[in-house]
Amino acid sequence: xxxxxxxxxxxxxxxxxxxxxxxxxxxxxxxxxxxxxxxxxxxxxxxxxxxxxxxxxxxxxxxxxxxxxxxxxxxxxxxxxxxxxxxxxxxxxxxxxxxxxxxxxx
Numbered sequence: 001x002x003x004x005x006x007x008x009x010x011x012x013x014x015x016x017x018x019x020x021x022x023x024x025x026x027x028x029x030x031x032x033x034x035x036x037x038x039x040x041x042x043x044x045x046x047x048x049x050x051x052x053x054x055x056x057x058x059x060x061x062x063x064x065x066x067x068x069x070x071x072x073x074x075x076x077x078x079x080x081x082x083x084x085x086x087x088x089x090x091x092x093x094x095x096x097x098x099x100x101x102x103x104x105x106x
Contacts, residue, residue: 004095005066010088019094023101031097037069037082038093042104044075053077056103066096 011019016033024030031040044050054070054077061067069080079100081093 002064002095005064005092008083008086008090008092010083010086010090016089019091023094023097033089034080036088037080038089038097039078039080040097040100041076041078044077047074050075050077053103057100060096060099060103064092064096064099066092068096068100 020031020033020038031038033039042053044053050072054072057068057070057077057079066081066083071078071080079097081096082088083090083092
């Protein structure tokens with residue numbers, strides 16, 4: 001587990017915007033702040049690719065001991081991170097979101 005998960009706290013509004021900008025970079029599509037969580041929808045060509053992605057996200061979540069909410073359908077998976085024990089979004093959520101993005105880039 002990464003040290004970012006130690007001493008967690010909910011981020012301020014300014015910190016959220018800063019981290020979101022860093023996470024998304026120049027991307028027009030990306031992670032969004034939605035109803036108290038960090039959320040992104042990923043699109044796939046078929047169910048097999050969707051499930052492969054879900055299994056890879058599960059591996060990241062297990063490694064980091066920080067688990068997202070997932071909603072999936074045939075060619076789509078929506079990933080939502082928030083930190084339940086701080087009742088908000090923490091640096092852990094951004095760290096794990098970046099790890100999930102790396103699954104697509106590799």
